[in-house]
Amino acid sequence: MPDLAGPNLDQFYRDLNQQFFAGALPPVQVRWSTRMTRAAGIYYGQRGCIALSRPLLLNKPEALISTLLHEMIHVWCHRVQDRPQEGHGAMFRAKMREINAAQAQIQVTLRHQFNTQALARYQAYCDHCGRSRLYHRRCKGLACGACSRQAGKRWSQQFLLTWIPL
Numbered sequence: 540m541p542d543l544a545g546p547n548l549d550q551f552y553r554d555l556n557q558q559f560f561a562g563a564l565p566p567v568q569v570r571w572s573t574r575m576t577r578a579a580g581i582y583y584g585q586r587g588c589i590a591l592s593r594p595l596l597l598n599k600p601e602a603l604i605s606t607l608l609h610e611m612i613h614v615w616c617h618r619v620q621d622r623p624q625e626g627h628g629a630m631f632r633a634k635m636r637e638i639n640a641a642q643a644q645i646q647v648t649l650r651h652q653f654n655t656q657a658l659a660r661y662q663a664y665c666d667h668c669g670r671s672r673l674y675h676r677r678c679k680g681l682a683c684g685a686c687s688r689q690a691g692k693r694w695s696q697q698f699l700l701t702w703i704p705l
């Protein structure tokens with residue numbers, strides 16, 4: 540078995556379920572993903588499981604719990620409130636505010652901002668419009684989407700991004 544040492548995710552799920560959802564959430568499998576780096580966490584409603592990004596969250600207990608709680612609000616909307624299409628709608632945000640108001644240590648956010656930036660190793664820069672975005676790996680041949688669209692194209696060599704290692 541690969542090394543999956545770290546916090547017991549099922550235990551976290553059970554504890555947070557009691558603390559913030561009055562134990563109303565159904566059991567959902569929570570697992571690490573070793574490859575997921577674009578998002579810190581994902582709730583797969585169809586399969587009924589939550590994946591958490593190991594590269595982004597291991598050894599970051601506050602980010603881990605914040606992310607897990609975010610995904611658990613999705614479970615709550617979907618399975619307890621029967622609103623599978625809720626997304627980050629009003630019901631989601633109301634529950635998020637309730638959790639944030641109930642304690643001061645962990646703040647749940649709509650996006651998991653803390654991660655993508657922390658892991659970025661490159662900045663891709665468009666010389667044409669000056670926009671830049673952070674990436675964790677270099678993607679050859681990537682062109683600025685905004686500039687390409689403005690020129691009525693999906694991709695244009697003219698707007699190839701410049702990569703700056705961070």
Ligand SMILES: [Zn+2]
Pocket residue numbers: 609613626627649
């Ligand atoms: Zn979400």
Ligand SMILES: [Zn+2]
Pocket residue numbers: 665666667668669670683684685686698
């Ligand atoms: Zn551009």
